[in-house]
Structures are given as structure tokens and as C-alpha cells.
Amino acid sequence: MNPGKQLRDLQEIDYELAKTGETLSHVEEQLAFNHELSQAQVDLANKKEQLADIQRQLRETEYSTEDIVAKLKPQQKKLYDGSVKNPKELASLKQQVDQLEEQVRAEEDKSLELMDRIQSMEDVVVSQASKVRELEEEWAKKRAEMLTEKARLEAALEDAAKRRGQMAATIAPENLDIYEAVRNRKQGYAVAKIELGRCQGCRITLSMSDISRARAAELVQCDSCGRILYLG
Ligand SMILES: [Zn+2]
Structure with a gap:
């Protein structure tokens, strides 16, 4: 599987974890007082x-x-x-x-x-x-x-x-390390979609070579914001 897509799926679960955790804290706060x-x-x-x-x-x-x-x-x-x-x-x-x-x-x-x-x-x-x-x-x-x-x-x-x-x-450990590092830097938003040739994380236009590398089974990071790219 394409590493960008794999990490995108992982990010979805991380979003879900964060959102559920936040709702739980809110409920616990209400319960306390x-x-x-x-x-x-x-x-x-x-x-x-x-x-x-x-x-x-x-x-x-x-x-x-x-x-x-x-x-x-x-x-x-x-x-x-x-x-x-x-x-x-x-x-x-x-x-x-x-x-x-x-x-x-x-x-x-x-x-x-x-x-x-x-x-x-x-x-x-x-x-x-x-x-x-x-x-x-x-x-x-x-x-x-x-x-x-x-x-x-x-x-x-x-x-x-x-x-x-x-x-x-199921994800290569080195890719997981990159994901975690970018996630820390970018407040959880580590994986960005490529849309109309642009990184959706920072909106910069990507080079053709980055796009074709992302299409192949390579892990590509945006030159500008460092996010991991994936083609939707
Ligand atoms: Zn970017």
C-alpha cells in the first residue's frame, strides 16, 4: 500500500482518538461538578x-x-x-x-x-x-x-x-517516525492530500516529480510545509 495513504488512514484514527478523548474529557468535567x-x-x-x-x-x-x-x-x-x-x-x-x-x-x-x-x-x-x-x-x-x-x-x-x-x-517504522515527528510539529495535521497539484496543507504548487513520486509507492514530504503527501 502507498505509504502516504497508509499514513492518511492512521491520521484518520488519530483524529478520531483526539475527538473522542476530547468529548470524554468534556463529559468527565460535567460529571465532576x-x-x-x-x-x-x-x-x-x-x-x-x-x-x-x-x-x-x-x-x-x-x-x-x-x-x-x-x-x-x-x-x-x-x-x-x-x-x-x-x-x-x-x-x-x-x-x-x-x-x-x-x-x-x-x-x-x-x-x-x-x-x-x-x-x-x-x-x-x-x-x-x-x-x-x-x-x-x-x-x-x-x-x-x-x-x-x-x-x-x-x-x-x-x-x-x-x-x-x-x-x-503494518507501517514501516521509519515512515511511522516521520509521521510522528511531522504530527508533533503540525498540531496533528501530518498528512496532506494533493489536490489540483497543490499540497492541501500549505497550498503550495508541487513539482511534477513530487507528484509522480507520491503516485508511486514512495513517501514524499512537501518541500514547503514538510507534510507527508498523498494522492486522493
Ligand atoms: Zn505543504
């Missing part, structure tokens, strides 16, 4: 943390209300049980009771506001959790598909590598 899902999970964790924080604020407000009420109760009793007779003392006691009652009202308002915020944040958490669940389900399905695709690509790679090995074994 789901940005959307991971972002949604982080968001959910943040929202839960915010909810816990508001719940903590509510508990603190409730404790603080209890403290004020504990101070208020005996003062109210004293104010209304007639034990204080002195009008000045009574007025001062009344003022203290008013102040404490005002503080209790303020704390209760704060509690109500916090309860509202808890309610809203609980809704947000529920909706974010359901979004995460949906994404997880989607991901499980997509992941299964990608794993099937990965297995298919791995088998295709193995098959192509086997075919390459078999084909390379």
Missing part, C-alpha cells in the same frame, strides 16, 4: 442560617420580655393593693409601672415583627428546598445519562486505540 445544584445548595444553607438567626432573636426577645414582666408584676401589685399611701411615692411607682409596661409593649411588637419575618423566611426555605430537590432529581437523571455516554466513549476510545495499534504495525 454541577454548578447550578451546588449554588442552590449553598443558597439553601444560607437561608436556613438566616432563619435560625431570626428564631434566635425571637427567643432572646421573649426572654427579655419575661424579665421585664417579672419586674413589672410586683410593682403592679404594689400599685394596686393599697399598700403605698404616700401620693408622691405612689406617683413615682405609677411612673415606674408605666415605663415597664411601655417596655413590655415594645418587646411584644418586636416579637410580632420577628414572627412575621420567620414566617416569610420559612416560606423562602421551603421553596428553596424544593428547588434543590428538583435540581437533585434532574441531576440524578442527567448523571445516569452521562455515565452511559462516558462508558460508550471509553469503549470507543479503546476500540480506536486497538485499531491504531493494528494499523501502525
Whole structure:
């Protein structure tokens, strides 16, 4: 077989190997990380943390209300049980009771506001959790598909590598060496077709002698780009 054509066939398999390998890497990259899902999970964790924080604020407000009420109760009793007779003392006691009652009202308002915020944040958490669940389900399905695709690509790679090995074994080692050297220099494009008397690799017009040598069973390289030539 003409060495140019042999190497052209080898190049086809090398292209196939490169392309399949690239697709496989892409699938592996996608399998490794789901940005959307991971972002949604982080968001959910943040929202839960915010909810816990508001719940903590509510508990603190409730404790603080209890403290004020504990101070208020005996003062109210004293104010209304007639034990204080002195009008000045009574007025001062009344003022203290008013102040404490005002503080209790303020704390209760704060509690109500916090309860509202808890309610809203609980809704947000529920909706974010359901979004995460949906994404997880989607991901499980997509992941299964990608794993099937990965297995298919791995088998295709193995098959192509086997075919390459078999084909390379039929090529003269010195020609294989030239092919590998040119392939390294020319980013994989080592074998170029001769079309209308030109090298398709660099478009230069070839000499008649190069063309006839390529037609015979010789390995011919383009004078200009060094690629191995073959007649289609
Ligand atoms: Zn050329």
C-alpha cells in the first residue's frame, strides 16, 4: 500500500482518538461538578442560617420580655393593693409601672415583627428546598445519562486505540517516525492530500516529480510545509 495513504488512514484514527478523548474529557468535567445544584445548595444553607438567626432573636426577645414582666408584676401589685399611701411615692411607682409596661409593649411588637419575618423566611426555605430537590432529581437523571455516554466513549476510545495499534504495525517504522515527528510539529495535521497539484496543507504548487513520486509507492514530504503527501 502507498505509504502516504497508509499514513492518511492512521491520521484518520488519530483524529478520531483526539475527538473522542476530547468529548470524554468534556463529559468527565460535567460529571465532576454541577454548578447550578451546588449554588442552590449553598443558597439553601444560607437561608436556613438566616432563619435560625431570626428564631434566635425571637427567643432572646421573649426572654427579655419575661424579665421585664417579672419586674413589672410586683410593682403592679404594689400599685394596686393599697399598700403605698404616700401620693408622691405612689406617683413615682405609677411612673415606674408605666415605663415597664411601655417596655413590655415594645418587646411584644418586636416579637410580632420577628414572627412575621420567620414566617416569610420559612416560606423562602421551603421553596428553596424544593428547588434543590428538583435540581437533585434532574441531576440524578442527567448523571445516569452521562455515565452511559462516558462508558460508550471509553469503549470507543479503546476500540480506536486497538485499531491504531493494528494499523501502525503494518507501517514501516521509519515512515511511522516521520509521521510522528511531522504530527508533533503540525498540531496533528501530518498528512496532506494533493489536490489540483497543490499540497492541501500549505497550498503550495508541487513539482511534477513530487507528484509522480507520491503516485508511486514512495513517501514524499512537501518541500514547503514538510507534510507527508498523498494522492486522493
Ligand atoms: Zn505543504
